[in-house]
Amino acid sequence: MNILAFQRVEKPVLDQLKQNHTVRFFKNVDTTKDPEFLSFLNKTDGIIGLDLNVDQPLINQAPNLKIVSNVSVGYNNLDIETLTKRNIMATNTPGILTDTVADMVFGLILSTARRLPELDHYVKSGNWIESLDSTHYGTDVHHKTVGIIGMGRIGLAIAQRAHHGFDMKVIYHSRTKKPEAEERFQARYASLDELLRESDFVCLITPLTKETERLIGKREFSLMKNSAIFINGSRGRTVVEEDLIQALNHKEIAGAGLDVFENEPIQLDNPLLQMKNVVTLPHIGSSTLETELAMSTLAAKNLQTGLEGKKPPNLINSAVWDNK
Numbered sequence: 001m002n003i004l005a006f007q008r009v010e011k012p013v014l015d016q017l018k019q020n021h022t023v024r025f026f027k028n029v030d031t032t033k034d035p036e037f038l039s040f041l042n043k044t045d046g047i048i049g050l051d052l053n054v055d056q057p058l059i060n061q062a063p064n065l066k067i068v069s070n071v072s073v074g075y076n077n078l079d080i081e082t083l084t085k086r087n088i089m090a091t092n093t094p095g096i097l098t099d100t101v102a103d104m105v106f107g108l109i110l111s112t113a114r115r116l117p118e119l120d121h122y123v124k125s126g127n128w129i130e131s132l133d134s135t136h137y138g139t140d141v142h143h144k145t146v147g148i149i150g151m152g153r154i155g156l157a158i159a160q161r162a163h164h165g166f167d168m169k170v171i172y173h174s175r176t177k178k179p180e181a182e183e184r185f186q187a188r189y190a191s192l193d194e195l196l197r198e199s200d201f202v203c204l205i206t207p208l209t210k211e212t213e214r215l216i217g218k219r220e221f222s223l224m225k226n227s228a229i230f231i232n233g234s235r236g237r238t239v240v241e242e243d244l245i246q247a248l249n250h251k252e253i254a255g256a257g258l259d260v261f262e263n264e265p266i267q268l269d270n271p272l273l274q275m276k277n278v279v280t281l282p283h284i285g286s287s288t289l290e291t292e293l294a295m296s297t298l299a300a301k302n303l304q305t306g307l308e309g310k311k312p313p314n315l316i317n318s319a320v321w322d323n324k
């Protein structure tokens with residue numbers, strides 16, 4: 001079979017796939033124009049990769065496509081409706097990255113609150129304790145209130161770290177109440193506005209959907225405490241980035257830790273990159289050696305299973321299977 005691999009599939013997994021299939025790996029190409037990409041797409045049976053925009057025009061140019069296997073849990077890059085209409089399976093990699101992403105969210109919480117990147121720069125620039133004063137001090141994390149928007153797999157893992165590791169008070173907002181969070185972490189359900197008003201750390205970790213797109217904007221930032229730190233590990237478009245910049249400029253909030261941005265890669269003239277109280281990461285929530293390999297391996301298993309005509313373990317659009 002012809003397999004189109006895109007952007008991020010770990011090498012051992014690619015090598016394994018090459019034993020049974022014709023595999024072409026694409027990276028940094030314009031997927032609407034690149035002639036080699038489009039020519040291979042035309043005979044592709046399966047796609048595996050990260051963040052390929054699988055929209056209607058792309059699907060229309062892939063007449064043999066049977067399965068799209070995302071190397072990610074988020075699947076906002078897939079037009080599920082069109083894929084389902086065409087009976088093309090879509091899969092993702094839930095669960096195996098949960099703890100890694102929650103660790104990264106905590107990394108952002110600690111980095112912003114304790115100003116770790118700034119102080120690292122301070123030391124590497126030849127400074128030490130004698131010139132250090134309260135203008136360099138951060139703020140405590142332990143015993144503070146963390147508000148988690150999106151209490152799913154990753155949200156629960158953030159709550160676990162907050163409750164057990166840092167004695168934090170946990171409040172959350174999600175589509176439904178999560179008894180597990182309330183029992184295990186004494187988390188309290190709150191409306192979005194209550195959560196924004198009460199949290200010292202506001203952590204956004206929902207999927208990007210029609211409902212969550214631009215969920216956090218001017219009004220929401222204005223409800224947050226002036227001392228609040230905003231953390232986004234979800235997708236950049238869940239936030240109105242211009243409003244975040246304004247909220248930081250006007251000191252409506254104290255700082256932000258961001259793994260995701262409206263446009264990725266972030267443009268170098270983005271004001272967020274000039275702000276000392278903002279810690280930025282290049283969308284690496286799940287990117288550890290262990291977890292990236294596990295994600296690629298699971299994505300390849302989904303792909304292979306689907307191509308063999310069996311139900312993949314992480315099928316998103318189960319209607320395709322039910323219609324068989």
Ligand SMILES: NC(=O)C1=CN([C@@H]2O[C@H](COP(=O)(O)OP(=O)(O)OC[C@H]3O[C@@H](n4cnc5c(N)ncnc54)[C@H](O)[C@@H]3O)[C@@H](O)[C@H]2O)C=CC1
Nearest residue numbers: 074150151152153154174175206207211233234284285286
């Ligand atoms: N920065 C990174 O590298 C990574 C980012 N992510 C992002 O994190 C997201 C969540 O992943 P999981 O926890 O595994 O997913 P999940 O499906 O287990 O949890 C998502 C939670 O968000 C809630 N939710 C959905 N719509 C909502 C709304 N309108 N308001 C409030 N809550 C809402 C759901 O009820 C659910 O509890 C992914 O979809 C992805 O976008 C995931 C992995 C890595």
Ligand SMILES: O=C(O)C(=O)CO
Nearest residue numbers: 071072073074285286
């Ligand atoms: O899994 C995801 O959704 C990511 O963002 C990449 O790991």
